[in-house]
Amino acid sequence: xxxxxxxxxxxxxxxxxxxxxxxxxxxxxxxxxxxxxxxxxxxxxxxxxxxxxxxxxxxxxxxxxxxxxxxxxxxxxxxxxxxxxxxxxxxxxxxxxxxxxxxxxxxxxxxxxxxxxxxxxxxxxxxxxxxxxxxxxxxxxxxxxxxxxxxxxxxxxxxxxxxxxxxxxxxxxxxxxxxxxxxxxxxxxxxxxxxxxxxxxxxxxxxxxxxxxxxxxxxxxxxxxxxxxxxxxxxxxxxxxxxxxxxxxxxxxxxxxxxxxxxxxxxxxxxxxxxxxxxxxxxxxxxxxxxxxxxxxxxxxxxxxxxxxxxxxxxxxxxxxxxxxxxxxxxxxxxxxxxxxxxxxxxxxxxxxxxxxxxxxxxxxxxxxxxxxxxxxxxxxxxxxxxxxxxxxxxxxxxxxxxxxxxxxxxxxxxxxxxxxxxxxxxxxxxxxxxxxxxxxxxxxxxxxxxxxxxxxxxxxxxxxxxxxxxxxxxxxxxxxxxxxxxxxxxxxxxxxxxxxxxxxxxxxxxxxxxxxxxxxxxxxxxxxxxxxxxxxxxxxxxxxxxxxxxxxxxxxxxxxx
Numbered sequence: 001x002x003x004x005x006x007x008x009x010x011x012x013x014x015x016x017x018x019x020x021x022x023x024x025x026x027x028x029x030x031x032x033x034x035x036x037x038x039x040x041x042x043x044x045x046x047x048x049x050x051x052x053x054x055x056x057x058x059x060x061x062x063x064x065x066x067x068x069x070x071x072x073x074x075x076x077x078x079x080x081x082x083x084x085x086x087x088x089x090x091x092x093x094x095x096x097x098x099x100x101x102x103x104x105x106x107x108x109x110x111x112x113x114x115x116x117x118x119x120x121x122x123x124x125x126x127x128x129x130x131x132x133x134x135x136x137x138x139x140x141x142x143x144x145x146x147x148x149x150x151x152x153x154x155x156x157x158x159x160x161x162x163x164x165x166x167x168x169x170x171x172x173x174x175x176x177x178x179x180x181x182x183x184x185x186x187x188x189x190x191x192x193x194x195x196x197x198x199x200x201x202x203x204x205x206x207x208x209x210x211x212x213x214x215x216x217x218x219x220x221x222x223x224x225x226x227x228x229x230x231x232x233x234x235x236x237x238x239x240x241x242x243x244x245x246x247x248x249x250x251x252x253x254x255x256x257x258x259x260x261x262x263x264x265x266x267x268x269x270x271x272x273x274x275x276x277x278x279x280x281x282x283x284x285x286x287x288x289x290x291x292x293x294x295x296x297x298x299x300x301x302x303x304x305x306x307x308x309x310x311x312x313x314x315x316x317x318x319x320x321x322x323x324x325x326x327x328x329x330x331x332x333x334x335x336x337x338x339x340x341x342x343x344x345x346x347x348x349x350x351x352x353x354x355x356x357x358x359x360x361x362x363x364x365x366x367x368x369x370x371x372x373x374x375x376x377x378x379x380x381x382x383x384x385x386x387x388x389x390x391x392x393x394x395x396x397x398x399x400x401x402x403x404x405x406x407x408x409x410x411x412x413x414x415x416x417x418x419x420x421x422x423x424x425x426x427x428x429x430x431x432x433x434x435x436x437x438x439x440x441x442x443x444x445x446x447x448x449x450x451x452x453x454x455x456x457x458x459x460x461x462x463x464x465x466x467x468x469x470x471x472x473x474x475x476x477x478x479x480x481x482x483x484x485x486x487x488x489x490x491x492x493x494x495x496x497x498x499x500x501x502x503x504x505x506x507x508x509x510x511x512x513x514x515x516x517x518x519x520x521x522x523x524x525x526x527x528x529x530x531x532x533x534x535x536x537x538x539x540x541x542x543x544x545x546x547x548x549x550x551x552x553x554x555x556x557x558x559x560x561x562x
Contacts (some may be wrong), residue, residue: 037231057175081341082449333503390439433471
């Protein structure tokens with residue numbers, strides 16, 4: 001987790017940074033690559049680097065293994081509604097019965113050792129995934145029954161069940177050279193110190209505990225679109241070290257959480273910029289099965305839920321709890337800006353007022369529904385005259401989310417709803433939510449190339465005892481049917497129509513109280529490179545975190561400053 005910095009700490013860092021510049025590993029930016037342009041990025045915090053490029057080992061491998069050494073078949077572009085950007089594959093299609101998916105494999109691609117890449121490599125790699133365990137980092141074994149080659153350049157993957165969302169997982173599986181990996185006795189433990197891949201940066205020119213450098217693949221099939229010669233990963237152990245290096249101009253591409261970034265970084269380095277695209281949504285959940293009868297009755301009342309929603313000052317939450325980095329989630333269907341390409345505008349028109357900050361309307365709705373302050377303590381009682389009081393859980397230590405709930409509690413108090421903050425440990429909170437032993441909670445959700453995973457984990461009744469996401473425990477069999485139907489068709493327009501129906505149903509019920517969308521943290525330095533993705537050029541998700549597929553598209557868009 002990236003941690004915020006104090007201003008005194010920052011001052012000390014700047015002083016020590018100036019003294020240590022000549023001795024820092026960052027100062028030797030061209031080490032091992034004297035006449036080449038070198039893109040310096042921070043993809044992960046580590047106390048030291050250990051030479052491991054095994055793409056199957058998500059925890060052990062260095063963070064530039066995937067995409068930069070092992071290219072994917074396809075990058076599904078999250079910022080463009082999951083549009084496929086073809087890489088090692090040139091097309092993909094489901095069979096007419098949707099029980100298999102085929103990938104047409106690109107011609108004239110070589111591995112970095114000069115050996116021809118072919119469909120045989122893809123078949124071999126996906127068959128490794130069928131073995132499960134560490135060789136299956138995407139968890140494909142339970143979803144795939146067979147992988148086989150058809151013709152010269154087509155790979156057919158047979159599915160256990162119809163699931164048109166499976167392509168998003170298949171293309172994340174590592175594709176490795178059969179001529180090398182088939183000779184390895186224990187691929188689960190192989191450190192792969194001298195990798196052979198299809199990606200743009202396969203040559204390891206420098207590798208030390210403090211820094212490593214990957215340079216251009218001499219046989220890269222997309223070389224004409226690659227202008228970056230090398231990427232360099234200095235060892236950075238935390239936010240403080242990262243900020244000091246960024247201020248000095250040693251870094252080009254980072255994805256760190258930096259509070260007050262305009263003051264602590266941008267004002268000190270004119271070349272540094274940032275963009276904060278929306279990430280997963282976060283919402284308040286009211287437990288429809290609350291163990292307290294009076295609270296349970298209120299939570300099952302749609303007007304109570306809508307009043308709760310209208311009492312939320314989402315703007316204040318974004319500005320104060322989220323440092324202005326988040327975005328308001330005013331979508332009554334809980335969708336969020338990250339999935340705007342899938343949004344149903346009619347839902348916003350019909351139900352948007354219930355997701356708008358309006359204390360007066362919230363009070364009126366409560367009064368009309370029989371929630372009145374009988375005893376003059378400032379809080380409403382139930383229509384039966386019983387006390388309503390509940391705690392909102394948020395994980396201990398999650399300071400930004402705790403601040404969010406505190407702001408929400410103030411708004412609820414203004415309309416007469418008696419709520420307080422509870423901060424259990426995360427594991428305890430999740431157990432309570434799964435078992436319906438709580439009143440209310442605040443939680444975040446998954447993002448992705450389309451809203452399916454979000455809606456499935458957050459609203460499908462099969463998930464209510466699986467994790468915290470669907471802990472409202474509200475069962476809607478028609479909503480289940482709609483969510484299930486999304487993966488039963490490969491027609492994009494039909495999928496969009498299904499999503500629109502899902503949104504209409506969620507919004508009509510106010511199942512959750514959507515609050516805001518978190519953000520992806522991304523900073524970039526324009527001193528040495530142009531072509532950065534940003535708000536004016538939103539080519540793809542811009543973060544450089546490990547195994548982010550779109551970072552391959554990003555690096556191919558960069559050009560050295562002349």
